[in-house]
Amino acid sequence: MSFRARSRAALADAALQKALANVPPGFVAKRARAVAAWADFESVRKTAAAHKRAVLADLETHLARFTERAEAAGARVHRAANAGRARAVITGILRRAGARAVVKGKSMVSEEIDLTAALEEAGFAVTETDLGEYIIQLRHERPSHIIAPAVHLSREQIAADFLNAHDDLPPDRDMADNAALVEEARAVLRQRFCAADAGIIGANALIAETGTTMLVTNEGNGDLCANLPRLLIVIASIEKLVVDFAGAANLIRLLARSATGQEISVYTSFFTGVRRDDEAGGPEEMHIVLLDNGRRALLGTPFSDMLACIRCGACLNHCPVFQAVGGHAYGDVYPGPMGLALQPALKPAALEDGIIEGCTMCGRCAEVCPMLIPLPDLIRQHRFRAHEKGYGARAVRGGLRLWAWLAARPAAYRLATRLGGWLLRRFPMLARARGRKLPAPAGAPFMVRRRS
Amino acid sequence: MSSRLDTPRRVGLLVTCLMDAMRPAAAFATVRLLEAAGFTVDVPRAQTCCGQPGYNGADEQTARALARRVMEMFADHEAVIVPSGSCAGMLIHHYPKLCAPGTAEHAAAALAAKTSELCAFLHRHDVQPLEKRWRGGKVVWHDSCASLRESSTAEAARAVLGKIDGLDLMEAAEAESCCGFGGLFAVKLPELSLELADRKIAALMATGADIVCGPDPGCLLHLESRIRARDLPLRVMHVAELLAGEAPS
Ligand code: SF4
Numbered sequence: 001m002s003f004r005a006r007s008r009a010a011l012a013d014a015a016l017q018k019a020l021a022n023v024p025p026g027f028v029a030k031r032a033r034a035v036a037a038w039a040d041f042e043s044v045r046k047t048a049a050a051h052k053r054a055v056l057a058d059l060e061t062h063l064a065r066f067t068e069r070a071e072a073a074g075a076r077v078h079r080a081a082n083a084g085r086a087r088a089v090i091t092g093i094l095r096r097a098g099a100r101a102v103v104k105g106k107s108m109v110s111e112e113i114d115l116t117a118a119l120e121e122a123g124f125a126v127t128e129t130d131l132g133e134y135i136i137q138l139r140h141e142r143p144s145h146i147i148a149p150a151v152h153l154s155r156e157q158i159a160a161d162f163l164n165a166h167d168d169l170p171p172d173r174d175m176a177d178n179a180a181l182v183e184e185a186r187a188v189l190r191q192r193f194c195a196a197d198a199g200i201i202g203a204n205a206l207i208a209e210t211g212t213t214m215l216v217t218n219e220g221n222g223d224l225c226a227n228l229p230r231l232l233i234v235i236a237s238i239e240k241l242v243v244d245f246a247g248a249a250n251l252i253r254l255l256a257r258s259a260t261g262q263e264i265s266v267y268t269s270f271f272t273g274v275r276r277d278d279e280a281g282g283p284e285e286m287h288i289v290l291l292d293n294g295r296r297a298l299l300g301t302p303f304s305d306m307l308a309c310i311r312c313g314a315c316l317n318h319c320p321v322f323q324a325v326g327g328h329a330y331g332d333v334y335p336g337p338m339g340l341a342l343q344p345a346l347k348p349a350a351l352e353d354g355i356i357e358g359c360t361m362c363g364r365c366a367e368v369c370p371m372l373i374p375l376p377d378l379i380r381q382h383r384f385r386a387h388e389k390g391y392g393a394r395a396v397r398g399g400l401r402l403w404a405w406l407a408a409r410p411a412a413y414r415l416a417t418r419l420g421g422w423l424l425r426r427f428p429m430l431a432r433a434r435g436r437k438l439p440a441p442a443g444a445p446f447m448v449r450r451r452s
Numbered sequence: 453m454s455s456r457l458d459t460p461r462r463v464g465l466l467v468t469c470l471m472d473a474m475r476p477a478a479a480f481a482t483v484r485l486l487e488a489a490g491f492t493v494d495v496p497r498a499q500t501c502c503g504q505p506g507y508n509g510a511d512e513q514t515a516r517a518l519a520r521r522v523m524e525m526f527a528d529h530e531a532v533i534v535p536s537g538s539c540a541g542m543l544i545h546h547y548p549k550l551c552a553p554g555t556a557e558h559a560a561a562a563l564a565a566k567t568s569e570l571c572a573f574l575h576r577h578d579v580q581p582l583e584k585r586w587r588g589g590k591v592v593w594h595d596s597c598a599s600l601r602e603s604s605t606a607e608a609a610r611a612v613l614g615k616i617d618g619l620d621l622m623e624a625a626e627a628e629s630c631c632g633f634g635g636l637f638a639v640k641l642p643e644l645s646l647e648l649a650d651r652k653i654a655a656l657m658a659t660g661a662d663i664v665c666g667p668d669p670g671c672l673l674h675l676e677s678r679i680r681a682r683d684l685p686l687r688v689m690h691v692a693e694l695l696a697g698e699a700p701s
Binding site for chain 1: 467469471472473474475476477479480495497498499500501503505506507508509510511512514517518521549597598601602626628629630632633634635636637639640641642643644646647648651673676677678680681701
């Protein structure tokens with residue numbers, strides 16, 4: 001199915017449209033208030049964006065430093081070149097530790113490598129513990145948003161899923177408000193946390209200076225995944241590196257405001273190595289899996305800018321196309337402007353199904369991106385490449401060729417615009433097409449009449 | 453505001469392809485406004501299109517070739533005026549990106565430096581509207597995305613329109629979101645484009661306006677074609693037409 005077909009289906013989906021209507025008053029308005037209330041937004045944004053680009057310019061050095069420090073603190077660091085390798089590494093760690101029940105925090109990288117499905121296939125019992133992720137796990141769906149995985153669902157749909165899944169609870173229980181749903185999920189998840197052999201979490205930053213991984217959540221589920229089971233696995237992509245805590249602090253300040261309009265997320269946690277002798281909690285065994293999956297190949301290309309992305313979701317929330325169709329229409333893990341820019345960079349096959357057309361070039365994403373990523377420019381680069389490869393509808397390509405030919409020949413061009421206007425005036429039915437009615441121009445083109 | 457001294461007397465006009473073919477009245481209005489303010493308006497004969505359809509729609513080669521043409525045709529002008537936010541943005545921000553170092557980057561930078569969107573130019577040179585007293589109905593303003601983000605039009609347009617007595621420009625909700633035109637976007641993803649147009653039209657009409665006015669012929673044509681198909685009581689005017697005292701169409 002093409003992007004066009006999927007977006008058409010999304011527009012026709014009333015439940016989805018109702019859920020998506022919450023995006024502008026929620027995310028957009030809240031971010032606007034948070035940014036307006038923070039005088040340092042522009043300067044921190046510049047500092048953070050420059051910090052990230054400097055790290056990317058010397059990625060191997062920082063990776064080596066991170067690895068050395070993390071291992072000194074008792075963690076083991078694994079490099080995974082691609083998704084298959086990352087899945088194999090993680091499965092191997094869990095098997096060797098004799099783990100069976102796994103609790104998992106929210107991680108887009110784990111979605112990228114399809115981790116949960118692979119682990120379930122290998123016989124592990126995996127529970128997503130972020131509320132949104134838990135809901136879509138029950139529904140066997142993919143997240144539709146990088147920070148709000150279940151944003152495409154209404155409360156009624158979620159209540160129905162809970163009734164279905166939690167069949168040991170009384171079916172006539174009260175599920176009328178959000179609080180009741182959260183309470184129910186919390187009770188179910190608490191049992192899973194306590195019974196888990198291993199926790200898997202993502203990372204919002206990897207701090208090279210100390211070998212620390214940083215995680216922000218609003219639910220605290222990541223901390224329970226990390227601290228209750230004896231085995232902890234952190235999965236992160238290599239570009240999450242920052243030099244030091246100051247670099248991480250700037251990301252925290254930008255991330256929460258850009259994502260949800262909070263000044264800071266409810267939980268911000270730092271994990272450095274395994275439990276030390278004098279500590280009451282924490283994992284006895286910690287592994288950090290660093291995923292490449294096409295990222296290093298982007299260094300030195302225009303798309304390396306995407307390696308500065310902190311997955312705040314602001315570009316999705318402000319995108320007119322995302323607001324209209326939601327995340328699933330993009331057909332892959334990363335939706336919205338950041339998805340359009342990243343997905344085809346990581347896998348060129350993504351150029352073919354037309355997602356890169358899902359952009360009006362309005363520029364609002366770049367305006368809000370805390371990391372100053374020129375998203376429309378990157379999307380346009382993909383379009384150039386797709387055009388060179390000959391993708392796209394034949395009629396549109398033909399039209400572009402004709403336009404190019406005419407635009408280079410003013411005399412022929414005048415004739416064409418003149419004829420076009422005349423046809424529209426003479427045969428009004430030509431003006432009606434696909435839900436539009438073009439106004440006929442009042443008189444011949446300006447450039448024709450200006451001559452006299 | 454600049455003094456008379458650094459005011460160019462002869463200006464070049466890039467009329468833009470959509471205005472040329474679909475809205476010639478707005479082009480004549482642009483010329484009248486500028487001439488009334490004492491400028492000599494030169495319209496290079498060789499102009500066709502600034503290259504945006506190719507640039508945003510995939511064909512980099514053609515976009516670059518057209519950029520070269522425009523750069524040459526305005527090489528000798530002191531100032532270039534573009535009555536369209538997105539075409540002005542194309543000359544100011546995107547031509548330089550199309551000209552890699554060692555190609556025509558100096559010509560691109562020179563053109564960018566002397567190009568203005570119409571409202572930005574009128575505001576900078578304190579040009580007075582020809583329309584002195586507005587009696588034409590309630591007007592809501594539609595910023596185009598490019599005029600908000602690329603051509604410094606938004607404030608200038610409001611300031612220039614503010615000089616017309618009795619014109620109470622209304623602002624719509626969600627004014628910063630795109631109307632769904634996007635050039636070839638409207639051709640390649642027509643359903644999405646119409647949906648975004650309908651959302652925009654709903655926001656514009658919620659103000660109770662009779663007329664929507666804006667600086668970008670592309671957005672206006674897109675909205676008008678939808679307004680007409682749905683037979684809605686909202687008329688469309690380019691900002692040049694309003695400033696020059698044209699009747700709404
Ligand atoms: S591209 Fe920018 S706005 Fe979008 S998710 Fe990444 S950091 Fe946030």
